[in-house]
Amino acid sequence: MSEFYALVPAAGFGARMGNELPKQYLDLAGRPMIWHALSTLCANPNIRTVFVVLAPDDGYFARYDWSHCAGKLAPLYCGGKTRAESVENGLLASELDADDWVLVHDAARPCLSAHLLARMIAELRDDPVGGILAVPVADTLKRADAQQRIAHTEPREGLWQAQTPQMFRAGLLAQALARSNNVTDDASAIEALGLQPKLVASDTSNFKVTYPQDIVLAELLLRQENN
Ligand SMILES: Nc1ccn([C@@H]2O[C@H](COP(=O)(O)OP(=O)(O)OP(=O)(O)O)[C@@H](O)[C@H]2O)c(=O)n1
Numbered sequence: 001m002s003e004f005y006a007l008v009p010a011a012g013f014g015a016r017m018g019n020e021l022p023k024q025y026l027d028l029a030g031r032p033m034i035w036h037a038l039s040t041l042c043a044n045p046n047i048r049t050v051f052v053v054l055a056p057d058d059g060y061f062a063r064y065d066w067s068h069c070a071g072k073l074a075p076l077y078c079g080g081k082t083r084a085e086s087v088e089n090g091l092l093a094s095e096l097d098a099d100d101w102v103l104v105h106d107a108a109r110p111c112l113s114a115h116l117l118a119r120m121i122a123e124l125r126d127d128p129v130g131g132i133l134a135v136p137v138a139d140t141l142k143r144a145d146a147q148q149r150i151a152h153t154e155p156r157e158g159l160w161q162a163q164t165p166q167m168f169r170a171g172l173l174a175q176a177l178a179r180s181n182n183v184t185d186d187a188s189a190i191e192a193l194g195l196q197p198k199l200v201a202s203d204t205s206n207f208k209v210t211y212p213q214d215i216v217l218a219e220l221l222l223r224q225e226n227n
C-alpha cells in the first residue's frame with residue numbers, strides 16, 4: 001500500500017526578505033518560521049515522515065529542539081540552487097517508493113492549517129494525477145507596459161494562485177522534475193508531461209511569507225490559531 005510523506009524545501013535564503021538570517025529561521029510568534037509548517041505536517045496522522053531539505057552548510061536547523069515531532073522529522077542536507085533542484089535532490093535522497101504520495105510544502109508557508117492539509121489528502125488520495133492547494137484570483141488584473149502604465153485589463157476567469165502543499169506520486173514527480181527547466185512549482189513539472197493536476201480550493205491564510213511586511217500578518221494569523 002502506498003504511504004504519505006511530506007517534503008519541505010527549506011534551502012532558500014530569502015533574498016526578497018532582505019535579512020541576514022535565512023528567512024525560514026526568522027522569528028515568527030516565538031518560533032523559527034520553519035517550526036510552524038513542520039509541526040503541522042508532523043501532527044497529521046496520515047503522514048509517516050517529513051523530509052526537510054536543507055542547504056548543505058545549514059548551521060541553524062540542528063540548534064532547535066524538534067522532540068515534539070516525535071521522530072517523524074528527517075533532515076536532508078542536499079538543497080540545490082533553486083527550489084526545483086532542492087525538491088529533486090530531496091526526492092532522490094528520501095528513497096521513497098515510486099507509488100508513495102509526497103506532499104511538497106514550502107517552509108515559507110507557516111500558516112497551513114491542519115484542516116486544509118487533511119482536506120487536501122482526502123480529496124486527492126484516489127486521484128490519478130494529484131494536485132495542489134490554490135485560491136481563485138480575487139482582484140482585477142492589470143497588464144503593465146514598459147512605463148508601468150496599464151496596457152490592458154486581463155480577464156481573471158479561471159485563474160488560480162498556486163500554493164503548497166503540492167501532492168504527487170514520488171516517482172512521477174521525480175521523473176517530471178528531472179525533465180523540467182526553470183519551473184517555480186512542482187505542478188508545472190507535472191503539467192509539462194501533459195498531465196492536469198487538480199486544484200483543491202484553499203484560502204489566503206496559507207500565503208507565502210516573502211517580504212518583510214508579510215511577517216506581521218503571519219504572526220497575527222498564527223497567534224489567533226493558537227488561542
Ligand atoms: N534553492 C532553494 C530556493 C528555495 N527553496 C525553498 O523554497 C521555498 C519557497 O521559496 P521562496 O519563498 O521563494 O524562498 P527563497 O528562495 O528563500 O526566497 P527568495 O526567492 O526571496 O530568495 C522556501 O521554503 C525556500 O526555502 C529551496 O529549498 N531551495
Ligand SMILES: C[C@](O)(CO)[C@H](O)COP(=O)(O)O
Pocket residue numbers: 083106161162163164184185186208
Ligand atoms: C511553490 C510556490 O510557493 C507556489 O506558489 C511558488 O511557486 C514558489 O515561489 P517562488 O517565489 O516563485 O519561488
